[in-house]
């Protein structure tokens with residue numbers, strides 16, 4: 001393990017590792033639910049347009065900032081303007097809050113993957129299984145430990161030997177499994193009604209909230225405003241075409257979300273005889289509804305095992321990107337060796353995961369602003385801090401260092417086809433959209 005800053009060996013390495021970060025639980029349970037709720041095909045189209053405009057502009061901004069500065073988020077802003085170092089600190093707090101509770105959810109996924117592999121999906125499909133499991137004290141924490149060890153081992157292997165190597169194996173496997181389960185789900189008797197419901201554009205339920213929901217979702221789904229894209233940008237080869245790479249990550253992320261919808265919406269439809277309200281939000285879809293759906297299918301054990309393994313791969317590659325971002329901060333700012341940084345973060349994350357996990361059991365009587373611990377950390381990071389960090393990033397690029405810095409970085413390695421779009425977005429439209437997301441998500445969270 002060396003202390004020298006390394007990077008991805010190729011453009012493909014960057015694309016797959018970044019897509020690994022972007023593809024996560026958000027794509028698999030949240031996207032299908034939102035699409036079903038907000039008008040099917042209309043939502044899909046809205047989401048696609050926003051991804052290619054708003055999402056693209058924010059992502060290319062962060063990746064280019066990182067590559068130009070050659071450092072992780074905590075120092076990237078200060079690299080351009082000392083006075084604005086605080087934006088780097090703010091951005092760095094976010095993965096620090098998210099990582100521990102993400103590992104708690106990763107632990108749940110690990111448990112479900114193990115149970116499914118042992119053929120126990122029927123057990124997991126009972127009404128009380130999930131709440132029974134998460135309200136225990138020791139078992140969920142053991143699962144967190146397993147998930148956290150897996151994440152740490154990969155990150156300790158370095159950027160090339162760990163993050164890149166694992167992503168280039170896991171992401172193609174994930175795609176193959178996802179296509180397999182989707183094909184199986186849409187060919188079940190009666191599934192076509194669900195497919196139609198998912199794809200058919202409907203103006204019912206379409207309105208400003210559809211756009212805000214799509215914006216919020218893509219923001220989270222593309223792992224923006226967490227310092228991840230800045231860090232991964234700093235590992236990107238200087239010669240790699242930036243616009244092309246970012247576009248490919250977007251296609252990957254959106255493609256996986258779309259396929260996840262094709263897998264989940266029809267399956268739930270068949271199970272519930274067309275009752276779309278069963279696509280209820282939150283962990284209950286993934287950990288309560290889906291086990292029931294799989295249990296009712298032919299080859300239930302195989303399908304459940306494949307599904308939870310693919311979810312585990314998606315969650316692992318996201319948590320790897322979170323830990324890598326934090327380890328990069330410790331290495332860049334405090335000159336720690338990679339191994340020391342990994343062990344430090346491992347211990348901190350394990351300790352901070354305790355309240356999030358116990359919040360569903362022994363500590364469930366403690367709430368903050370009405371939230372349990374996990375939901376509170378999720379609310380503060382996703383609904384409050386991330387929009388603020390993204391807003392400041394846009395202002396920083398649009399008005400302090402000026403967008404030309406980004407344009408030059410992009411053009412140093414290829415063409416910038418969506419340059420005019422980027423310029424308008426970063427200066428005017430994106431900041432307005434982000435304020436709208438902030439207001440919407442805070443009201444939704446507190447409401």
Ligand code: PHE
Nearest residue numbers: 022024025026027221223318
């Ligand atoms: N982009 C991830 C998703 O869609 C979310 C995420 C990534 C969260 C990385 C934390 C860290 O689920």
